[in-house]
Amino acid sequence: MQKKSSFLFYVLLFVFVFVVMFPFLWMLITSIKPMTELFGDKAFTPFTTKPTIKSYMSVFLDYPFVRYLWNSFVVSAITTIYTVFIASFAAYAIARFQFKGKTFILGLVLSVSMFPQIATISPIYIFLKNLGLTNSYLGLIIPYTTITLPLSIWILVTFFRKIPYDLEEAAKIDGASMMQTYWKVIFPLAAPGIFTTAILVFIAAWNEFLFALTINTDEKFKTVPVGIAMFQGQFSIPLGEIAAATIVVTVPLVILVLAFQRRIVSGLTSGSVKE
Amino acid sequence: MAYSLIAPALILILVISVWPVLQSFYFSMFDLKLNSPTKSETHLSYSFDLERYLDNYPFLVGGIDNEIRNGHAKEELQRVKTDLQALDEEIRKNSAVGKNYDIVNDKLLNMEKINPSIALLKINKKTAKEFQKTTEQISKNIKKISKETKLSQGVKLVGLSSAMKQVVVEPTFIGFKHYEDNLTDKRMWRALGNTFTFTVISVFLELVLGLAIALLINKAFVGRGLIRATILIPWAIPTAVSALMWKYLYDGQNGIVAMIFEKVGLVDSMSNLLTSQAGAMFSVIFADVWKTTPYMALLLLAGLQTIPSSLYEAASIDGATKWKQFTSITLPLIKTSLLVALLFRTLDAFRVFDLIWVMTGGGPANSTETISILAYKTMFSQTNFGNGSAISVIVFVCVAIISMIYIKFLGRDLLGDRSGK
Numbered sequence: 052m053q054k055k056s057s058f059l060f061y062v063l064l065f066v067f068v069f070v071v072m073f074p075f076l077w078m079l080i081t082s083i084k085p086m087t088e089l090f091g092d093k094a095f096t097p098f099t100t101k102p103t104i105k106s107y108m109s110v111f112l113d114y115p116f117v118r119y120l121w122n123s124f125v126v127s128a129i130t131t132i133y134t135v136f137i138a139s140f141a142a143y144a145i146a147r148f149q150f151k152g153k154t155f156i157l158g159l160v161l162s163v164s165m166f167p168q169i170a171t172i173s174p175i176y177i178f179l180k181n182l183g184l185t186n187s188y189l190g191l192i193i194p195y196t197t198i199t200l201p202l203s204i205w206i207l208v209t210f211f212r213k214i215p216y217d218l219e220e221a222a223k224i225d226g227a228s229m230m231q232t233y234w235k236v237i238f239p240l241a242a243p244g245i246f247t248t249a250i251l252v253f254i255a256a257w258n259e260f261l262f263a264l265t266i267n268t269d270e271k272f273k274t275v276p277v278g279i280a281m282f283q284g285q286f287s288i289p290l291g292e293i294a295a296a297t298i299v300v301t302v303p304l305v306i307l308v309l310a311f312q313r314r315i316v317s318g319l320t321s322g323s324v325k326e
Numbered sequence: 327m328a329y330s331l332i333a334p335a336l337i338l339i340l341v342i343s344v345w346p347v348l349q350s351f352y353f354s355m356f357d358l359k360l361n362s363p364t365k366s367e368t369h370l371s372y373s374f375d376l377e378r379y380l381d382n383y384p385f386l387v388g389g390i391d392n393e394i395r396n397g398h399a400k401e402e403l404q405r406v407k408t409d410l411q412a413l414d415e416e417i418r419k420n421s422a423v424g425k426n427y428d429i430v431n432d433k434l435l436n437m438e439k440i441n442p443s444i445a446l447l448k449i450n451k452k453t454a455k456e457f458q459k460t461t462e463q464i465s466k467n468i469k470k471i472s473k474e475t476k477l478s479q480g481v482k483l484v485g486l487s488s489a490m491k492q493v494v495v496e497p498t499f500i501g502f503k504h505y506e507d508n509l510t511d512k513r514m515w516r517a518l519g520n521t522f523t524f525t526v527i528s529v530f531l532e533l534v535l536g537l538a539i540a541l542l543i544n545k546a547f548v549g550r551g552l553i554r555a556t557i558l559i560p561w562a563i564p565t566a567v568s569a570l571m572w573k574y575l576y577d578g579q580n581g582i583v584a585m586i587f588e589k590v591g592l593v594d595s596m597s598n599l600l601t602s603q604a605g606a607m608f609s610v611i612f613a614d615v616w617k618t619t620p621y622m623a624l625l626l627l628a629g630l631q632t633i634p635s636s637l638y639e640a641a642s643i644d645g646a647t648k649w650k651q652f653t654s655i656t657l658p659l660i661k662t663s664l665l666v667a668l669l670f671r672t673l674d675a676f677r678v679f680d681l682i683w684v685m686t687g688g689g690p691a692n693s694t695e696t697i698s699i700l701a702y703k704t705m706f707s708q709t710n711f712g713n714g715s716a717i718s719v720i721v722f723v724c725v726a727i728i729s730m731i732y733i734k735f736l737g738r739d740l741l742g743d744r745s746g747k
Contacts (some may be wrong), residue, residue: 320628
């Protein structure tokens with residue numbers, strides 16, 4: 052495994068990266084092309100001589116795009132904070148204590164994370180409608196729990212298990228109560244894991260489509276994925292705007308991913324790798 | 327103590343995930359249609375709609391009086407009126423309905439909003455059938471009279487009397503009829519078939535390509551972090567957004583990918599991609615493979631990295647070929663990661679909604695309509711919640727079967743207690 056990488060290896064690597072990145076690069080090019088170059092022969096030229104930011108202006112001026120971004124942000128942030136908070140207690144208990152029905156609870160958490168969303172949507176929709184919560188932030192935060200809570204419990208359990216038990220024992224011997232132990236010893240040690248979970252939960256909530264499409268139909272409460280998907284009109288596709296909007300949504304995620312890639316990878320793989 | 331820590335999470339999961347699934351199953355046994363007033367709720371028994379009745383009865387009697395005064399079909403109408411009054415008497419005397427009669431009537435007169443709990447009252451089947459018979463008879467008589475004699479407000483009377491027929495709300499419970507209908511419906515089977523095609527092909531490609539990529543990048547090389555970040559980007563972009571992006575890249579006139587595919591000879595003509603049935607299925611699978619292969623590679627890479635390199639060294643000293651090393655060291659050791667990754671990918675692919683919804687909307691000619699899309703359309707385009715719920719329960723059952731198959735292979739590995747104690 053320590054052999055020096057060959058030329059062929061780098062060629063394959065380059066091909067892989069190019070294929071993965073190509074759609075974004077093309078979107079980037081499209082977003083700065085002037086209207087006239089989006090169609091016809093010029094549609095296939097990988098460069099433009101007259102770059103313009105008109106498409107970007109249009110995204111922000113002609114569509115309530117800032118509103119979409121804000122909605123997505125509020126919903127995802129609140130969901131993340133409250134789910135991770137609740138999940139951390141449950142995960143701690145599962146990772147540390149022996150109690151009856153533990154395997155059952157883990158099984159339940161795992162199976163809930165596999166539930167198809169479509170199977171829960173009709174009761175949730177009727178329930179939220181009866182409460183008058185459709186077209187509100189809470190209307191999305193409540194159903195998002197279905198997706199995010201099992202996910203965060205599952206990831207956090209793995210992180211908690213990695214924390215050496217000795218530290219807790221030491222705290223107990225020193226006379227700390229369980230809550231004190233949790234907040235003073237465990238929580239600081241688990242903080243990186245909790246942060247990792249929070250990133251994953253945030254991305255999951257940010258990307259959710261089905262609930263957002265069904266529950267918040269009002270323009271004022273649409274989230275980014277739904278908002279962008281609705282850019283396409285019945286007869287026309289505003290190519291420039293779509294490209295620009297895609298870039299605007301992608302760039303923050305790219306930055307997030309670049310900054311935290313190590314954490315994201317460890318979170319994503321924590322459930323699947325047996326140690 | 328442990329239970330109190332778990333309790334909040336457990337309650338939330340039960341309320342927000344488990345309860346809705348059970349409720350979906352319950353809904354699926356009703357003829358539930360949100361746009362139809364008598365079918366917008368689940369009724370197990372017969373009930374009497376007092377609000378609708380009091381909204382009709384006085385006007386109907388008043389209208390009949392009017393006609394009698396004008397001398398139209400005096401005798402016949404008098405008879406109808408007597409029937410109506412007898413029915414009203416009956417209703418007032420009825421123990422279930424009579425007690426709210428005056429309350430609802432007052433509220434109606436004052437134009438107040440009426441809570442269904444006081445206006446929609448359960449009655450037993452026998453009474454319901456009697457009421458139904460009487461109201462139907464009355465409506466029939468009025469129709470007959472209005473045909474024979476010219477009434478000054480015939481249309482209005484007929485309308486009011488046929489509305490009277492709806493004061494008895496029939497139970498919407500229909501048992502397993504939706505399942506029966508769906509299991510014999512060609513469209514449902516086609517959607518299920520599309521879902522299977524999509525799932526099997528895309529997961530298979532993702533596995534093969536993902537494993538190849540994972541093996542490729544499981545080396546120490548310059549720029550590993552960058553590669554990892556690249557891998558994560560398609561995963562992190564909202565599926566709906568990447569679907570729209572691909573829709574544009576596949577575009578029959580201006581789509582660059584469509585043009586490349588045509589040049590390479592993958593499709594006859596650029597415009598075939600999203601507008602022909604096979605082309606559309608190919609397109610959604612390709613987009614899905616693009617989006618999730620890197621993610622699959624990442625999960626497998628994590629598994630590969632837990633294999634100690636000493637194993638390979640020992641194997642190569644023993645003279646094992648690369649292929650032999652792969653099949654007897656790599657594969658067995660990443661079995662768990664492989665199965666977990668496959669399980670999650672298969673279920674994700676099976677539930678696919680946003681990718682296809684945004685790209686093709688299930689078209690052309692339902693060729694990419696998956697089971698989730700069919701359920702969604704049934705529920706929210708046709709507002710047929712009962713039937714839509716039945717389809718979504720079918721999705722749920724399929725998902726459960728798929729997970730059971732995988733978990734059988736995984737054994738207790740997945741749930742086994744790996745506590746670090």
